Amino acid sequence: MLKKMLITAAFGLVLSACAMQQEQKAQVSPDSLYARLGGMPAIEAVVDEFTARMAADPRVNKGFAKTDIAKFKKNLADQICEATGGPCKYKGKDMVSAHKGMNITNEQFNITGGHLAAALDKFNVPMKEKNELLSAIGSMQKDIVGK
Numbered sequence: 001m002l003k004k005m006l007i008t009a010a011f012g013l014v015l016s017a018c019a020m021q022q023e024q025k026a027q028v029s030p031d032s033l034y035a036r037l038g039g040m041p042a043i044e045a046v047v048d049e050f051t052a053r054m055a056a057d058p059r060v061n062k063g064f065a066k067t068d069i070a071k072f073k074k075n076l077a078d079q080i081c082e083a084t085g086g087p088c089k090y091k092g093k094d095m096v097s098a099h100k101g102m103n104i105t106n107e108q109f110n111i112t113g114g115h116l117a118a119a120l121d122k123f124n125v126p127m128k129e130k131n132e133l134l135s136a137i138g139s140m141q142k143d144i145v146g147k
């Protein structure tokens, strides 16, 4: 009896997990920038390349000395995923808090945009998608520069 109940409960759990997955998938439009970029694997590859470029550039890497890079990459990938219509939920700090006290300049912001553009180029992201992502990131400038 107990065994049967457990099996029924387990089956119910599997079913509801499937339903949740379906629901998550259903929320992602195939026209979204997220889908056109190639979903999370593509975003993670771009984030890896971008982070390596940032880490190697003395004009922008000072603030990263004490950063947990794995966490930074995860948060950045989630942020891009969410901002482009993907199924993720960004759980990091808002952009003003994340960059507070860094006194980031417009020049550093533009250099960072350049590293992102180069990372997108490395994976042959087409011009249209590249521009859409760069302008989404560009809209964050006022929250990042001079804080």
Ligand code: HEM
Binding pocket: 059, 060, 061, 062, 063, 064, 066, 067, 068, 071, 072, 075, 076, 079, 091, 092, 093, 094, 098, 099, 104, 108, 109, 112, 113, 137, 140, 144
């Ligand atoms: C171009 C747009 C930018 C975006 C979308 C962006 C996004 C992010 C995100 C998502 C985080 C993680 C926040 C968290 O984990 O809670 C972060 C942290 C950070 N960002 Fe940016 N960022 C940008 C520009 C810059 C620039 C221009 C610099 C420096 C030149 C910079 C330096 C940093 C540093 C040092 C951290 C880590 C802070 C820490 O260790 O807590 N970011 N950024």
